[in-house]
Amino acid sequence: MSLSPLAWRYVGAQAFASATVAAVLDALYTLGTAVTYADATTRTPGSGSAWTWSRYQNAGTTEACYATPPTATLGLRVILAGAASLPSPSPTMAVPDVAAINVLNCNIVKNAGSFSSWNAAAPFTSGQTFGYWRVWATTAGVGTVRLYEGTEAVLVLIETASAATYGAILGAVLDSESTDVVSDSESDGKLYGIITSGTAANISGTIHTTLQFLDHSTTASQNHAGIFTPGGSALLTMNRRFQAAALMTTTGLSTRAGRFVRAPYDYRSTATAPNDVALGRLREISMFSDGKTGTRLTSGGTTVGYLVGGSSSTDVDVVILAHA
Secondary structure, eight states: OOOOOOOEEEEEEEHHHHHHHHHHHHHHHHHHHBBBBSSBBBBBBTSSSSEEEEEEETTEEEEEEEESSSSSTTEEEEEEEEOSSSSOOOOOOOOOOOTTTTTEEEEEEEEEOOOTTTTTTTTTTHHHHOOOOOEEGGGGGGGGEEEEESSHHHHEEEETTTEEEEEEEEEEEEOOSOOOOTTSOTTTEEEEEEOOOSSSSSOOOTTTSSSSTTOOSTTTOOEEEEEEETTTSSSSEEESSOSSSSSOOOOTTTTTTTOOOEEEEEEESSSOSSOOOOEEEEEEEEEEEOOOOOOOOEEETTEEEEEEEEEESSSSEEEEEEOO
């Protein structure tokens, strides 16, 4: 049974002039507290698709941004964090990544309590903690943060001045399309997880045909994708079941009449047979014809969705985030 659409919205882009984790987090916080979207419509935190964002500062330096979704989603919190020196205790990482300085990391928590500290074993005092995976390293340089919000998931994108892009998708990312709320999904029918580019390589321009961003690598610092085991705290890593058979073009997913076509992403467990089972559909994020990050697609004056990929200046493989 399909869940309600995530209704993605593009909050906007915010430049950061210093190649530090704190600068990226401050840019993210600026976006997260905005009162308008990129299209100038009103954004009210805690309402519609708008999340409520907070930040943690240590002696005036931002080390974490965390957010609460506008809708009830099993006590979900997302958090992005990092610092120029490792705190004590060291933050709990998800396998295979390891803690390091000058790295932006991302994490989610189910059934969260109140915020404690970003490096605590339980950053929100209670609940089930995913563990941090890497998103971006300061060695990538300065650039721009983009924020996209859906009712139960967020997408954070970081573009550097050298045209390299990194990012992560966090939250209730999968729809199992199953009525089994014990084995196939959480009690609310959703599957919670993280998809990240990692820091070893930026998002490729050929994500539709390569095992890169949107899929899972078992190597530290590379791209990762996974969800919580329904009802538990163990992680299930995942890959897309199908990829494009040939390189995409700017017209590869359009009809003869020029209509937009979206191809859903179906995910499976990375475990070997017989445990390579279907997990679910990526929620309102679909394969699309080549395009540029930052593009807003419209039809008859109505917003259809937003393109996200490895470049905002060149046509490359992109996904489309459905507006509603």
